[in-house]
Amino acid sequence: MTEAKDFPSLTGPELDGLVESLHHWSLSHGLVMYPPGFKSYAADIAPVTLYPTPFPRKAFEKALSVQQNFNRLYVSLASQFKSWLIEIIEELSKYDKDFTGMLYETYKKAVEGNNGKIPQPLSLGLFRSDYMLHKGADNSLDIKQIEFNTVSVSFGGLSNKVSSLHQFLNSSGHYDSEYSYPYYDENDIPVSQSLEGLSLGLKDANYYYNNEQDSTKTVILFIVQNGERNCFDQRHVEYELFTKYGIKSYRLSLEEVSSKTSINGGKLYIKKTMDEVSVVYFRSGYSPQDYESDPEQTWKARLHLESSKAIKCPSILTQLSGTKKIQQVLTQREVVEKFLSDVPKEKIDELFSTFVDIYPLDDSELGDVAKRLAQEQPERYVLKPQREGGGNNIYKENIPGFLEKLDKADWAAYILMELIEPPTYRNSIVRQNEVIRKDIISELGIFGTVLFDEDTGEIKENRNADWLLRSKLSSSNEGGVAAGFGCVDSIYLY
Known part of the structure; x- marks a missing residue:
């Protein structure tokens, strides 16, 4: 296997100049997050690595190649094998009544209120499958899946920005201390198109909601957390939708839903403007904390949204298909072969090679x-x-x-x-003007979008939506960027 190049070795004024350029580019291009206790007018750059982190090209291409079959697997769970999924969710609800149980009860109420059927059979999945490199007995590196995320996948907006940042710093010579030459081959630092990919997924849902016609008369409703520090990642998706497709978006918290939306004839509307909502995009609602401020009001809001004809991203059953218990069951080969009965054996083998x-x-x-x-x-x-x-x-x-x-x-x-036993790399993390040069480990996320009919299992669109790399200090178990554990990174392919 080809060996990765060492990181650039910059010190003194060259390193100071690189860090300053990184800050200026990030602030100019929206590679930012709010700090804790923020004021709305003051943002910091998002925690990022100074250099792209090495990743084997073969492993990267494999992660991309399996995503659409993973999309299909989770579609099958939430549609053709719905009763199987519900049986597991019912059992899980006994142990987690306040969250899994409440989601399941909300699903049942939405179905009961619509004569035994979900009000909107079309469902949108914006998924992300997360991997780490695992060192095998022969020291070879291959991807192993950490988890499959079915709700509120983040950093699709910032992944595009940080990979563009690293490509700019390389191409403009900031990584070279002598001649201002590119340090890496430009083709080895790909720019993630995740922002475009996720936006296209939402646009797909808007198109099918409007009877397979492009429309700018309906809007996307983002359901967001109060005090969201990672709102710029979300805003980039919103701006891409409007700039490229002319589709407007609104942002509401669960606490605001009941007072600021209404349902008329099954359709969901923004009360103030009477804009019709085609897609409800959940960037909140994935943890119990999102409902704790006023449980009666927030769970009522979730039922209100689920009872409408707007396409949900994700629907409750699609969200629940991402539980860890389901991930555990899917490591049984006979289960996956049953759910993907029309997928060739070699493709099933490829999926299974990513499991621990x-x-x-x-x-x-x-x-x-x-x-x-x-x-x-x-x-x-x-x-x-x-x-x-x-x-x-x-x-x-x-x-x-x-x-x-x-x-x-x-x-x-x-x-x-x-x-998983990932390799470590001595990169540098830039966080709040501090440069931390220590060993890091990285996590590759592959985005996928899939629009499908939850009643029939018919797939309308199934797409790759590119990638994200996050890194953290090797001494840290947790990896959440917004939670303060890690940073956004990009890839140097070798």
């Missing part, structure tokens, strides 16, 4: 294996609950003590996942 061992913590035979491994070899595993976002996982030696504090009846709400 994942076990349930229930009373099954596999569950008994997991309980033993959690006690005897915890350093090899991570314990994951049915939650999205950083900060929820239990790692290595902390697992036995954590399980001891739980009622054994609640263990089934968790899965035990084999830890």
